[in-house]
Amino acid sequence: xxxxxxxxxxxxxxxxxxxxxxxxxxxxxxxxxxxxxxxxxxxxxxxxxxxxxxxxxxxxxxxxxxxxxxxxxxxxxxxxxxxxxxxxxxxxxxxxxxxxxxxxxxxxxxxxxxxxxxxxxxxxxxxxxxxxxxxxxxxxxxxxxxxxxxxxxxxxxxxxxxxxxxxxxxxxxxxxxxxxxxxxxxxxxxxxxxxxxxxxxxxxxxxxxxx
Amino acid sequence: xxxxxxxxxxxxxxxxxxxxxxxxxxxxxxxxxxxxxxxxxxxxxxxxxxxxxxxxxxxxxxxxxxxxxxxxxxxxxxxxxxxxxxxxxxxxxxxxxxxxxxxxxxxxxxxxxxxxxxxxxxxxxxxxxxxxxxxxxxxxxxxxxxxxxxxxxxxxxxxxxxxxxxxxxxxxxxxxxxxxxxxxxxxxxxxxxxxxxxxxxxxxxxxxxxxxxxxxxxxxxxxxxxxxxxxxxxxxxxxxxxxxxxxxxxxxxxxxxxxxxxxxxxxxxxxxxxxxxxxxxxxxxxxxxxxxxxxxxxxxxxxxxxxxxxxxxxxxxxxxxxxxxxxxxxxxxxxxxxxxxxxxxxxxxxxxxxxxxxxxxxxxxxxxxxxxxxxxxxxxxxxxxxxxxxxxxxxxxxxxxxxxxxxxxxxxxxxxxxxxxxxxxxxxxxxxxxxxxxxxx
Numbered sequence: 332x333x334x335x336x337x338x339x340x341x342x343x344x345x346x347x348x349x350x351x352x353x354x355x356x357x358x359x360x361x362x363x364x365x366x367x368x369x370x371x372x373x374x375x376x377x378x379x380x381x382x383x384x385x386x387x388x389x390x391x392x393x394x395x396x397x398x399x400x401x402x403x404x405x406x407x408x409x410x411x412x413x414x415x416x417x418x419x420x421x422x423x424x425x426x427x428x429x430x431x432x433x434x435x436x437x438x439x440x441x442x443x444x445x446x447x448x449x450x451x452x453x454x455x456x457x458x459x460x461x462x463x464x465x466x467x468x469x470x471x472x473x474x475x476x477x478x479x480x481x482x483x484x485x486x487x488x489x490x491x492x493x494x495x496x497x498x499x500x501x502x503x504x505x506x507x508x509x510x511x512x513x514x515x516x517x518x519x520x521x522x523x524x525x526x527x528x529x530x531x532x533x534x535x536x537x538x539x540x541x542x
Numbered sequence: 543x544x545x546x547x548x549x550x551x552x553x554x555x556x557x558x559x560x561x562x563x564x565x566x567x568x569x570x571x572x573x574x575x576x577x578x579x580x581x582x583x584x585x586x587x588x589x590x591x592x593x594x595x596x597x598x599x600x601x602x603x604x605x606x607x608x609x610x611x612x613x614x615x616x617x618x619x620x621x622x623x624x625x626x627x628x629x630x631x632x633x634x635x636x637x638x639x640x641x642x643x644x645x646x647x648x649x650x651x652x653x654x655x656x657x658x659x660x661x662x663x664x665x666x667x668x669x670x671x672x673x674x675x676x677x678x679x680x681x682x683x684x685x686x687x688x689x690x691x692x693x694x695x696x697x698x699x700x701x702x703x704x705x706x707x708x709x710x711x712x713x714x715x716x717x718x719x720x721x722x723x724x725x726x727x728x729x730x731x732x733x734x735x736x737x738x739x740x741x742x743x744x745x746x747x748x749x750x751x752x753x754x755x756x757x758x759x760x761x762x763x764x765x766x767x768x769x770x771x772x773x774x775x776x777x778x779x780x781x782x783x784x785x786x787x788x789x790x791x792x793x794x795x796x797x798x799x800x801x802x803x804x805x806x807x808x809x810x811x812x813x814x815x816x817x818x819x820x821x822x823x824x825x826x827x828x829x830x831x832x833x834x835x836x837x838x839x840x841x842x843x844x845x846x847x848x849x850x851x852x853x854x855x856x857x858x859x860x861x862x863x864x865x866x867x868x869x870x871x872x873x874x875x876x877x878x879x880x881x882x883x884x885x886x887x888x889x890x891x892x893x894x895x896x897x898x899x900x901x902x903x904x905x906x907x908x909x910x911x912x913x914x915x916x917x918x919x920x921x922x923x924x925x926x927x928x929x930x931x932x933x934x935x936x937x938x939x940x941x942x943x944x945x946x947x948x949x950x951x952x953x954x955x956x957x958x959x960x961x962x963x964x965x966x967x968x969x970x971x972x973x974x975x976x977x978x979x980x981x982x983x
Contacts, residue, residue: 333699333747340697344643347693351632351659354690355666359625362674366621389675479677484617525675 365524369517370448372423372431374475376514377499378528380492383480388488390495390528390535392514394475396433397457403436403471420449420521421473430513433473448518451476481514481528483536490539491528498530549577597654598702602661621673628669631662642698649700656694656703660710663690684714688737695744699751704744704760708767711737715771719778727779734775741767749813758812765816769796769824784846786828786837787878791852793824794875798863801871822925825874826932829903832881833936835896845885853878870910870925877902896936904933911962918970920963927959 334340377393420443422435436454443449457470483491498510510531516523528535553574560570616624635658641647642655664687670676671683688710695703714737718730745764749757776788800817831837856875863872880902884895910926913919934955938948 333696333744333751340643343693343697344640347639347697348636350693351636351663351690352629354686355629355632355670358667358670358674358676359629362676363622363625389672392677477676477678481675482672 361522362524365519365522366517366526369519369522369524370425371429371526372425372448372516372518373429373513373529374431374516376512376528378481378492378495378512380488388485389480389482390488390491392479392481392525392528394478394514395472397470397472398433400456400469400471403433417454418476419452419454421452421475422447422449423518424448431516436471436473443521445520447520449521450478450516450518450523451521475523478514478516478523478525481525481535487536487539490542491535494530494535494539494542549581553577553581595653597650598657598700601654601657604658606661616672624673625670628666628673632659632666635659635662639694639698652698652700653702656698656700657706659694659698660691660703660706663687679717681714681717681720684710684717685733688714692737692740696740696747699744699748701756701759704741704748705763707744708741708763711741712767712770712774715774715778719774731775731779734771738768738771754812758816761813762816765796765820769820773824780846780848784842784849786831787849787881788852790825790828790832790881791856791875791878793821793826793828794856794871794878795859796821797825797871798859798868798875801868802862802866822871822928825871826928829874829877829899829929830932830936832877833896833900833903833933835893838890838893838895841890845882849878850882853882869913870906870922870929873906873909874903874929900933900937903929907933914966918966918973920966920970923962923966924959927962931955931959 334343374394375396378390379393380388381391382388417438419436419438419441421433422437422443424432424434426432431450437443437449453474453476455472455474457472495512498512501510512528512530514528515526517526530538533541556565556570556573559565560567619627635655638655639659642651647655667683667686667690688707691707691710695707711734715734741764745760748760772792773789776785776792780788796817798821800814800821804814804818856878860872860875863869863875877899880899881895884890884898889895889898907926907930910922910929914923914926934951938951943951
């Protein structure tokens with residue numbers, strides 16, 4: 332052994348055990364708490380099917396929405412200018428159908444209010460020409476961060492991507508199409524866990540099997 | 543210790559000579575008794591290394607197999623069951639680790655246990671991320687894995703644990719730089735310092751305990767790993783062209799200190815060479831870049847305080863080097879200072895800095911070659927010749943010569959290098975023979 336002193340060795344073994352078992356256990360407890368005590372939100376999304384060498388195949392979620400800048404209070408201490416990229420939080424609530432509604436944007440240098448729910452996001456200002464007709468039409472693209480994957484088995488992931496693409500294409504071609512792709516999130520303060528991916532209010536796994 | 547094949551050959555020859563009665567049986571037995579323990583030592587060592595490597599590979603396969611068994615039925619399990627199953631490999635590996643520490647098990651056990659613990663930590667965290675659909679950055683994932691595995695080499699001294707731990711820290715550091723997201727650099731710096739301390743402590747402690755081959759192997763590992771970590775850290779923290787001077791200063795400092803250690807301490811001779819060579823490579827590449835005129839056209843005109851700090855560190859290393867008579871690399875360690883002086887005199891628009899630096903490097907290289915000839919040192923000769931070649935390479939490529947002329951010039955340079963080495967080896971061996979003859983007289 333490199334460390335001859337038994338007391339130091341013992342302390343290091345205890346520390347390693349605490350870290351190697353405690354860290355994953357803390358993650359489990361933290362996210363179980365979000366699942367059990369968090370509020371459900373439905374978030375519309377797009378998805379495609381990539382692969383992670385460590386964690387396997389998953390459906391990659393893209394939770395981004397474009398909003399009008401004028402509907403939101405300006406974010407404090409935000410870098411000004413025609414273009415910007417900023418990281419922060421968006422305060423959320425639900426509409427009458429249970430879908431997420433963005434209430435307020437705050438920068439990551441501000442502290443979120445403890446009894447409200449937030450999603451971590453990146454904020455892009457979309458390019459607008461400074462013309463008379465465009466005044467007040469500046470748009471912000473809000474992309475939810477850290478919620479970008481929904482794991483599925485190898486067989487189902489590709490079919491899921493195809494099904495989602497089909498539904499989104501139908502929605503683009505026919506505005507009357509009422510099929511929606513959304514993910515159900517459980518959110519507790521600033522932590523969020525994806526629970527289930529839905530197409531047309533049906534769990535994606537069941538939807539693929541039905542097809 | 544003599545080589546294994548030589549001892550085998552000697553024993554077989556002695557047996558033949560004994561059978562032919564050229565030497566008597568007693569002498570045969572005495573020689574065999576003398577060399578037999580050395581042969582056994584060789585065999586034991588080979589067996590130990592073989593078993594240790596096989597144990598590490600076995601642990602890796604077992605870990606992979608367990609993951610595949612889980613993965614097969616993964617989707618059919620409930621979320622809490624998946625979470626608990628994710629923890630299981632780490633709990634089993636931690637149990638094995640405690641068993642190895644308490645019972646002070648052999649090298650093979652330690653190698654296997656450290657490998658299993660590291661793979662279990664990676665798989666556990668990956669499975670938890672999968673269970674809760676956790677996304678985010680790869681660097682965050684690698685940081686958690688690095689935290690979980692960083693102490694393993696200290697508790698279970700093993701080569702596999704050391705290699706895996708260094709690989710994880712490097713992967714994390716590269717993924718932080720590659721993520722291109724403006725994170726908190728101070729926090730990243732503190733995390734890196736914490737994670738790098740453990741392999742360094744392991745290395746320093748292992749210098750006292752391990753076999754000589756392992757010390758040299760560990761030295762190569764830590765020298766290469768620290769060079770990669772330093773380069774990526776510099777690229778992360780200093781995002782302008784000045785960073786090339788920081789690489790130069792770091793390379794010079796490593797090279798000078800390794801040289802000082804090489805000449806000062808007989809005990810660490812083999813261990814200094816990896817640091818000397820990696821430091822030399824780290825120093826040579828930026829040295830070539832700052833001799834190219836185009837480098838100065840896009841350079842930031844303001845002096846970065848971090849560059850001044852690194853130049854001072856290199857200067858301190860140079861002073862130590864001159865004090866311990868390490869001439870060539872100590873002279874090169876003054877180059878970051880020369881670069882700053884040229885910067886201060888605002889010569890970057892004129893195109894002179896590249897020529898000035900080339901001239902100084904050329905002079906140092908010529909001085910080094912003369913020094914090598916007087917001291918009969920092959921190391922200094924090659925060190926200086928490579929420096930001279932760097933100057934020729936950079937200056938030569940600036941000219942409008944045809945490919946053929948350049949090819950011939952390269953052949954002449956290569957032949958010159960080989961010829962110089964050949965002459966030096968010949969003179970050295972002649973001197974050695976003369977010294978032996980003088981001693982025998």
